[in-house]
């Protein structure tokens with residue numbers, strides 16, 4: 089059966105956009121998200137009622153949009169958001185998943201978590217305070233995590249008399265700073281989340297602003313090409329072997345395509361073994377498709393009976409990833425117990441897990457100045473540094489900058505099973521002899 | 531849309547399939563918790579997509595409150611039977627008679643709370659170390675911060691302060707023996723996504739989701755069904771109305787809404803203009819602002 093993957097007329101063809109929001113406490117992040125939910129009519133009556141009820145409890149006069157996004161009781165008691173919360177809303181154009189991440193210094197960890205899957209980051213600035221250290225830190229993290237689009241929301245414009253000069257001042261300061269960042273696309277919005285100016289509708293208070301309102305921008309920003317379509321990579325998660333009479337010899341290698349496009353007939357190499365074959369069939373459930381691309385989950389049947397198991401990566405012969413035991417990576421430390429050189433961890437990367445030793449902390453990043461501290465010997469919670477890691481099994485990867493899915497990993501403490509580090513591979517650690525596969529040089 | 535674009539449903543489905551395959555590969559004894567409701571039906575469809583043409587690498591388990599709609603039980607048995615998958619049923623009823631669960635004095639109170647000890651006992655009985663649940667983050671405030679892999683200690687407890695960070699699509703499935711996790715593969719789906727998916731996949735669903743005539747009475751702002759476990763108090767009058775259910779749970783506390791929706795497409799239209807979120811129809815969430823959070827700490831799905 090041939091499925092037409094481009095034409096699925098039954099389902100609405102709207103795209104998914106994931107964005108993270110960050111800002112310092114009281115910049116108006118919760119209010120802004122509440123406003124987007126409220127104005128896009130993604131709130132239900134009982135949620136509104138609950139909102140009014142809790143506003144009465146805390147004695148607020150108006151309903152407080154920020155209450156929508158303050159989840160857990162402990163947080164509500166302290167009046168701050170302390171963990172990543174996910175929010176959902178949809179317009180006729182897009183479905184949005186918002187990772188709402190708290191802005192405290194000590195919560196870099198949460199910001200990194202929220203940013204890891206984001207297509208876009210929204211950073212809030214209080215118009216009265218302008219760019220502060222935290223704004224720089226948030227932008228640096230967005231850049232480090234490879235978020236392609238950055239949105240700078242200058243909020244509380246009502247408190248600076250909707251001044252164009254103030255807005256331009258903040259914009260030019262940030263433009264100057266952003267030359268240090270690795271972000272292609274930065275867009276600036278003057279808003280008032282509280283009153284809704286330039287959030288969903290253009291504001292009469294700022295006739296000098298010529299751009300679209302924030303929501304309209306979020307609905308239209310082009311994200312499809314942010315994915316890597318150049319490097320076909322299928323990390324094998326699970327081998328499908330029915331062992332039934334009907335499917336006696338059936339064997340398919342299933343996984344989510346990390347990057348690139350695969351077509352039936354493609355010449356492929358299975359790493360790390362280096363065995364070669366050809367794609368015979370690409371299955372999506374009961375359908376056979378002529379091609380599939382990231383981030384589809386598929387099952388691939390090969391022409392030859394070769395040994396492939398979980399953790400292997402199927403790639404095409406025209407673009408080969410690195411296969412090495414030694415990598416250099418940026419690591420964000422996520423745990424109270426500091427990272428120490430020489431310690432063993434478990435590393436999970438694509439569908440592979442293996443043991444790893446952090447051989448060396450090369451430097452620690454001062455995330456406020458973006459300076460590099462070469463005397464640092466450990467990474468504490470929320471600190472970021474460049475490390476050299478040696479792994480037991482070879483890693484099959486691309487640089488994170490070029491291919492997020494093939495460059496990201498987590499470190500797990502073997503004793504406690506805690507997730508202690510988030511890593512982004514920069515490059516292979518050193519020049520190593522290139523292994524050869526059937527005359528094919530990697 | 532561009533050549534290599536993906537609709538939101540395709541993107542959500544693909545991510546959910548990825549999660550199911552990870553769990554199947556990294557855990558010894560996973561199980562899929564199934565209620566017959568729309569969310570667990572979506573999960574089941576995703577499981578088929580992840581593992582066919584092989585059998586599912588885990589059984590399907592229903593924790594039966596004993597107060598379920600008979601239509602749903604009939605549907606459950608027929609569906610799982612036709613799929614040829616292994617169904618386990620553990621009842622709150624049995625758990626009560628074994629002393630695992632204790633019913634409270636108030637006769638009308640929902641048995642949802644009693645599902646907790648029943649579930650924990652069943653996980654123990656079969657040594658399940660990962661249980662797929664159909665929870666979604668858009669359902670309730672406390673869920674918004676729940677992880678996809680929701681870690682439980684050996685008492686089945688959830689500690690909201692001590693969750694593992696979840697980055698990219700890299701899940702840490704490491705547990706010690708005796709511990710288990712709940713996995714929510716459709717965390718990122720909304721109610722509307724679920725219905726759109728059911729429509730797209732042309733899935734069969736229990737008929738009580740569609741509008742029908744039913745004897746109901748009004749209590750706590752919602753229509754409740756009369757039945758063997760539920761009778762109106764003297765001041766409540768029974769009326770025959772055209773209603774349907776937005777969620778499927780315990781008959782005792784699942785409220786019906788007045789509706790004329792007879793197809794999934796009708797339901798989707800209805801949701802688009804709905805003013806009451808789906809949990810609004812569940813009496814057991816209304817006890818307190820933080821009702822869900824409390825229940826989750828105890829080990830609720």
Ligand SMILES: Nc1nc2c(ncn2[C@@H]2O[C@H](COP(=O)(O)OP(=O)(O)O)[C@@H](O)[C@H]2O)c(=O)[nH]1
Nearest residue numbers: 112113114115116117118119154244280281282
């Ligand atoms: N005047 C004004 N106040 C705002 C605006 N946005 C938010 N606020 C107020 O700023 C305070 C902090 O907002 P909140 O959303 O809780 O900030 P968060 O800590 O970043 O989530 C609240 O009292 C809001 O009402 C705005 O655009 N104008």
